[in-house]
Amino acid sequence: MILFIRLFRVRINGGPSMRSFILVAILSLAVSAVAQSPEPASPPLAKLDAIGFALVHPLFEADYMCSEHFEGQLKFPGDDIGADCLVTGGLSTDESSGFSKFYKTDGKSNEDWYGWNVPVLAPITGTVARIQINPVVNKPGEMGKPPASFVVFKHDDGLMVLVAHVADVAVKEGDKVTAGQPFAKVGNNGFSRSPHIHIGAWRDKTPLQIRFDLRAKGLLRKKN
Numbered sequence: 001m002i003l004f005i006r007l008f009r010v011r012i013n014g015g016p017s018m019r020s021f022i023l024v025a026i027l028s029l030a031v032s033a034v035a036q037s038p039e040p041a042s043p044p045l046a047k048l049d050a051i052g053f054a055l056v057h058p059l060f061e062a063d064y065m066c067s068e069h070f071e072g073q074l075k076f077p078g079d080d081i082g083a084d085c086l087v088t089g090g091l092s093t094d095e096s097s098g099f100s101k102f103y104k105t106d107g108k109s110n111e112d113w114y115g116w117n118v119p120v121l122a123p124i125t126g127t128v129a130r131i132q133i134n135p136v137v138n139k140p141g142e143m144g145k146p147p148a149s150f151v152v153f154k155h156d157d158g159l160m161v162l163v164a165h166v167a168d169v170a171v172k173e174g175d176k177v178t179a180g181q182p183f184a185k186v187g188n189n190g191f192s193r194s195p196h197i198h199i200g201a202w203r204d205k206t207p208l209q210i211r212f213d214l215r216a217k218g219l220l221r222k223k224n
Contacts, residue, residue: 051081051208051209052203052206052209053208053210054124054159054201054203054209055211055212055213056123056124056161056199056210056211056212056213057121057122057123057124057212057216058121058213058216058217058220059085059120059163059197059199059212060085060087060115060119060120060121060186060197061119061121061220061223061224062087062089062114062115063087063088063089063100064085064086064087064088064115065086065100066083066084066085066086066210067083067084068081068083068210069081069082069200079200080200080202081200081207081209081210082198082199083200083210084196084197084198085196085197085198086114086115086195086196086197087102087186087195088101089101089114090104090114102114102194107141107194108140108141110137110139110195112140113140113195115186115195115197116188117167117186118185118186119182119185120163120182120183120184120197121179121180121181122177122179122181122183123161123163123199123201124155124159124161126153126154126155126156126176126177127153127174127175127176128151128152128153128171128172128174128175128177129152129153129154130151130152131151131169131172131173132147132148132149133169134146134147134189134190135149135189136189137167137187137188138188138189138192138193140188140194140195141193141194142193143191143192144188144193146190147190148164148165148189148190148198149164149165149166149167149189150162150163150164150190150198151163151169151183151184153177159201159208160203161199161201162198162199162200163184163198163199164190164197164198164199164200165186165187165188165190165192165196165197166185166187166197167184167185167186167187167188167189168184168187169184170183170184171183171184179216
């Protein structure tokens with residue numbers, strides 16, 4: 001297109017008819033280039049299959065951060081598209097100074113982590129469906145062996161929620177629990193290298209993304 005313009009540059013100033021011809025030719029080339037461009041490689045978002053989600057109560061009264069497992073990273077119910085959550089600290093009481101972090105000094109001991117032994121809250125109202133206990137406590141920085149200590153909760157509508165790497169479990173199978181009820185503490189066991197909590201949800205063997213009830217989190221903030 002640039003060569004085309006240069007060829008006729010001398011004659012463009014020769015008159016209005018020639019300038020009109022050049023303009024029409026350039027516009028035609030531009031339209032042709034757009035028409036021949038390939039289709040986008042990715043399908044529109046509207047065509048993608050929707051992933052269901054589970055709205056659950058926050059895991060802790062304290063502030064925390066979570067990282068999520070992408071689809072297929074862990075392929076078992078309760079693991080697939082679940083989340084690993086760690087309690088944070090390091091901010092001043094009025095949050096005017098400091099910054100969020102996971103441990104107080106070097107993180108080499110479980111006790112140094114802000115989350116260690118923090119109460120864990122039930123994610124849903126329902127029944128304790130299963131409990132698994134692993135008494136081995138891991139050393140931070142060293143990956144332990146599965147299985148983790150975990151509790152599985154079942155809602156009346158069939159929703160299943162697993163909470164793993166817990167310690168000091170205070171419920172038993174068959175117990176009824178209410179969302180937000182303390183039922184265990186943060187541990188470091190199983191396939192884990194630091195004190196944290198894993199949470200995953202599914203219904204009818206279909207994994208669900210975790211979404212925390214931020215209104216409930218706001219109420220916990222006001223409570224404290």
